[in-house]
Amino acid sequence: MEWFANFILPAVICLIIIYGLYKNVDVFSAFTAGAKQGIQTSMNILPSLIALMTCIGMFQASGALDIITYGLHPLTEFLHIPNEIIPLALLRPLSGSGALSVFQNILNEHGPDSFIGRVASVMQGSSETTFYTIAVYYGAIKISKSRHTAVCSLVGDFVGLIVSVIMVQIFF
Numbered sequence: 001m002e003w004f005a006n007f008i009l010p011a012v013i014c015l016i017i018i019y020g021l022y023k024n025v026d027v028f029s030a031f032t033a034g035a036k037q038g039i040q041t042s043m044n045i046l047p048s049l050i051a052l053m054t055c056i057g058m059f060q061a062s063g064a065l066d067i068i069t070y071g072l073h074p075l076t077e078f079l080h081i082p083n084e085i086i087p088l089a090l091l092r093p094l095s096g097s098g099a100l101s102v103f104q105n106i107l108n109e110h111g112p113d114s115f116i117g118r119v120a121s122v123m124q125g126s127s128e129t130t131f132y133t134i135a136v137y138y139g140a141i142k143i144s145k146s147r148h149t150a151v152c153s154l155v156g157d158f159v160g161l162i163v164s165v166i167m168v169q170i171f172f
Contacts, residue, residue, distance in 0.1 A: 041140050048139035052131060056095045065090060081165050082116045084109075088123060089161045093130035093154060100124075118172055122164040127157050 020027040059065065069086045076083050084106060092099040103124050110116040130153040134146050 044142065045136055045139040048135035049132075052094075052135045056098060059094065060091075060098060079162065079165075081161065082119060084116050085119055085123065085161070085165075088120055089127075089157070092123070092127045093157050094132070096129040096132060099129070115168060115172070118168045119164050122168055123161055126164060127160040128153065130154060130157060 017027050020030065065087055068090060069083065072086055073083055076086055088099055088102045088106060091102055103120055106120045107117050112118070112121065130150065134149055134153070138144075138146055138149075
């Protein structure tokens with residue numbers, strides 16, 4: 001099976017080149033035009049990503065995550081959401097890597113088969129890095145006003161948190 005994994009990428013590249021030659025396409029020119037467009041897209045996205053990463057770094061370093069987690073404790077207790085999940089729920093819309101770090105800490109501390117570990121796993125798999133996605137996609141097509149996208153996406157993330165807890169309670 002390993003030989004197949006090593007073979008598949010070169011095979012796909014060869015098939016693309018052969019198909020381009022069959023359709024009388026200048027494959028090298030098409031490749032360079034695509035690479036140029038990719039670099040332009042990257043340059044359009046870069047300011048949004050730098051701003052987003054700066055904000056995430058400031059959020060984590062300021063201690064705001066701990067303050068918000070503490071402030072949300074009465075609500076999470078009322079909704080039967082484990083308080084240990086809140087940092088993950090707060091970071092997931094902001095940063096995939098930050099959320100992955102918190103997720104790993106949860107699994108190390110509570111174990112993957114614990115209630116908290118299972119809720120964290122389901123939530124990690126069913127939520128999105130909302131602001132990163134908005135920054136990348138809206139930056140790529142040069143939309144500066146996201147209007148209702150952020151609010152709707154955050155509502156979806158909140159619903160994902162609630163449903164993660166409910167599904168783990170039902171199925172485990």
